[in-house]
Amino acid sequence: MSITTHGWQVLDEGKALLIxxxxxxxxxTSNCVVARVGDGELMVLSPxxxxxxxxxxDLEAFGTVTSLVAPNGFHRTxxxxxxxxxxxxxxxxxxxxxxxxxxxxxxxxxxxxxADRMPEGLALLPLPSMRVGGTWLVAETDGGLTWCVGDTITxxxxxxxxxxxxxKLVGIKRGFAMNGLQGLAMARDKPAYFEWLRAxxxxxxxxxxxxxxxxxxxxxxxxxxxxxxxxx
Numbered sequence: 001m002s003i004t005t006h007g008w009q010v011l012d013e014g015k016a017l018l019i020x021x022x023x024x025x026x027x028x029t030s031n032c033v034v035a036r037v038g039d040g041e042l043m044v045l046s047p048x049x050x051x052x053x054x055x056x057x058d059l060e061a062f063g064t065v066t067s068l069v070a071p072n073g074f075h076r077t078x079x080x081x082x083x084x085x086x087x088x089x090x091x092x093x094x095x096x097x098x099x100x101x102x103x104x105x106x107x108x109x110x111x112x113x114x115a116d117r118m119p120e121g122l123a124l125l126p127l128p129s130m131r132v133g134g135t136w137l138v139a140e141t142d143g144g145l146t147w148c149v150g151d152t153i154t155x156x157x158x159x160x161x162x163x164x165x166x167x168k169l170v171g172i173k174r175g176f177a178m179n180g181l182q183g184l185a186m187a188r189d190k191p192a193y194f195e196w197l198r199a200x201x202x203x204x205x206x207x208x209x210x211x212x213x214x215x216x217x218x219x220x221x222x223x224x225x226x227x228x229x230x231x232x
Contacts (some may be wrong), residue, residue: 097133
């Protein structure tokens with residue numbers, strides 16, 4: 001995995017699949033994901049909270065940013081700074097997140113419009129039944145399937161500063177783990193949520209998982225692990 005001058009990890013150069021970690025508060029980070037969605041066009045999923053001129057310059061080697069995506073109603077902090085830097089970019093969010101996203105960017109569009117024009121080998125998938133929306137990005141790469149799973153799975157060594165006890169209570173664990181809170185409280189229909197997860201796995205097990213929070217996981221046995229987790 002190569003790294004650009006200003007910190008983008010290049011997961012797949014051909015698809016311009018990149019990630020960059022950014023801070024969202026004391027003891028907590030999130031991952032911004034970039035992918036090529038058309039002829040020279042880039043999508044930014046969960047834009048970083050601050051815009052770094054150097055990081056933007058690095059992206060020019062891969063294409064032009066034309067789409068900004070808030071994957072849910074919480075990961076929207078970076079939309080305004082990125083729009084200030086790239087005023088012609090379109091903003092998208094899953095339907096359930098649009099009220100919160102439009103409170104920040106009134107012109108935000110339904111994610112489905114962008115999902116419908118994904119190129120071959122790339123899929124933008126709204127999660128069903130989420131109270132504030134949820135979004136996955138699935139990419140076919142030379143090394144196998146890469147799942148960018150948003151908040152569904154986490155891989156953080158440390159809890160958020162000062163509230164670790166609360167996160168543990170609601171099902172958010174240290175290390176590589178299923179986010180129990182998403183199924184417990186954020187999914188309106190828990191059986192439908194787990195059915196959707198199992199359907200994704202039946203399409204093919206990933207070799208790489210990019211969580212919204214925490215480090216990238218590359219393992220040969222991910223299918224076995226996910227099968228246990230998605231049993232519901």
